[in-house]
Amino acid sequence: MKRLGFLxxxxxxxxxxxxxxxxxxxxxxxxxxxxxxxxxxxxxxQAVTDSLYAAVNREIENExxxxxxxxxxxxxxxxxxxQGILNLLEENKTEEAVSAAHKLIGKLEVLLTxxxxxxxxxxxxxxxxxxxxxxxxxxxxxxxxxxxxxSQGYYQEAAELLKGLKSEIIITDYYIPLATYPDAVKxxxxxxEENKTEEAKVILRQLPSTIVVTETVLPLPVLKAEQMIIxxxxxxxxxxxxxxxxxxxxxxxxxxLQLAEEMGYGNKDKDFKALTKSIEVIKKSVKDKSDSxxxxxxxxxxxxKFKERLFPRKDKNDIK
Numbered sequence: 401m402k403r404l405g406f407l408x409x410x411x412x413x414x415x416x417x418x419x420x421x422x423x424x425x426x427x428x429x430x431x432x433x434x435x436x437x438x439x440x441x442x443x444x445x446q447a448v449t450d451s452l453y454a455a456v457n458r459e460i461e462n463e464x465x466x467x468x469x470x471x472x473x474x475x476x477x478x479x480x481x482x483q484g485i486l487n488l489l490e491e492n493k494t495e496e497a498v499s500a501a502h503k504l505i506g507k508l509e510v511l512l513t514x515x516x517x518x519x520x521x522x523x524x525x526x527x528x529x530x531x532x533x534x535x536x537x538x539x540x541x542x543x544x545x546x547x548x549x550x551s552q553g554y555y556q557e558a559a560e561l562l563k564g565l566k567s568e569i570i571i572t573d574y575y576i577p578l579a580t581y582p583d584a585v586k587x588x589x590x591x592x593e594e595n596k597t598e599e600a601k602v603i604l605r606q607l608p609s610t611i612v613v614t615e616t617v618l619p620l621p622v623l624k625a626e627q628m629i630i631x632x633x634x635x636x637x638x639x640x641x642x643x644x645x646x647x648x649x650x651x652x653x654x655x656x657l658q659l660a661e662e663m664g665y666g667n668k669d670k671d672f673k674a675l676t677k678s679i680e681v682i683k684k685s686v687k688d689k690s691d692s693x694x695x696x697x698x699x700x701x702x703x704x705k706f707k708e709r710l711f712p713r714k715d716k717n718d719i720k
Contacts, residue, residue, distance in 0.1 A: 456627050523611070584603055621659045632650050
C-alpha cells in the first residue's frame with residue numbers, strides 16, 4: 401500500500417488534470433482552458449493563444465452540432481417519455497400510463513415511416529472533456545513508472561498511473577434500435593391495458609439497456625496542433641516578416657503532436673513521422689522566406705486525413 405500511495409502522489413504532483421465537463425446541457429464546461437502544454441522555449445502571444453483555443457472549441461462544437469442536427473424530435477423525447485410511462489405505472493396511474501404510451505407509440509410509428517430502412521435513430525448526443533495539462537518529460541516519467549510496475553507484477557498500480565494519461569474530447573451518441581424499441585413499448589402497453597402492470601414495468605425498466613451508445617475520441621493535442629498549423633499558415637500568408645511567429649507556431653504544433661504520440665494516440669514512431677517531417681520542410685521554407693502556402697495547404701490536408709484515419713467520427717454505421 402505504501403508503494404501505491406507513493407506512485408499516486410507522484411502522479412498527482414506531476415500532472416494537472418482539468419476534469420471533464422460532462423453535462424450535455426452545459427457545453428461551456430467542455431471549453432479549452434488557456435493553460436496549454438506548450439514548451440517554455442516557444443513564445444506565443446496571449447491573443448494568438450486565445451484565438452487558437454477558441455478555434456479548437458469551434459471545431460468541437462461543429463462536431464457535436466452535426467450530430468444534434470441529425471436528431472429527430474420524436475427520438476429525442478422517446479426515452480424520457482418511456483421513463484414517464486414507467487413512473488405513472490409505479491404510481492398506479494395505469495390509465496394515464498396507457499394514454500401516454502399510445503402517444504409514444506404514435507411517435508415511434510412516425511420514426512419508422514420517416515426511414516423504413518433505418519435500424520437505428522439518433523436520440524441524443526453529449527460530450528465531455530478530459531484535459532491533461534502536462535509536458536512530454538512528465539508523460540515519459542509516468543509511462544516509465546507504469547512499465548516498471550508492470551514488470552514487477554503491480555498491474556493495478558500501472559493501471560492507476562495510466563488511466564489519467566488522457567487529454568481528449570469524448571463525443572457520445574445514443575441510438576434507439578427501431579427493430580426492438582417500438583415493439584417493446586407496444587407489448588408493455590398491451591400488458592398494462594390487461595392490468596398486468598408488473599409485467600409491463602419489467603419491460604419498460606429493461607428498455608434503457610437497449611439504447612446503443614457509440615463514443616468518438618478526439619485527442620486534444622492533435623486538435624491543438626491542427627489549429628496551430630492553420631494559424632501559422634494564415635500568419636505566413638500575411639507577410640514573410642512574420643517568420644518568427646510562424647516558426648513558433650510550427651514548433652508548438654510539432655510539440656503537441658509529439659505529446660499526443662507519447663500519450664499513446666496512434667502508433668509510436670509511425671503515424672506521426674510524416675507530419676513531423678512535413679513541419680520541418682515548412683520551417684525551412686519559412687526561414688528561406690519562400691512561398692510556403694502550397695506546403696501549408698498540403699500539411700493541412702495531411703493532418704485532416706490523419707485525424708480521419710486514426711480517430712474516425714463514429715455513427716450508426718459503426719454499430720455492430
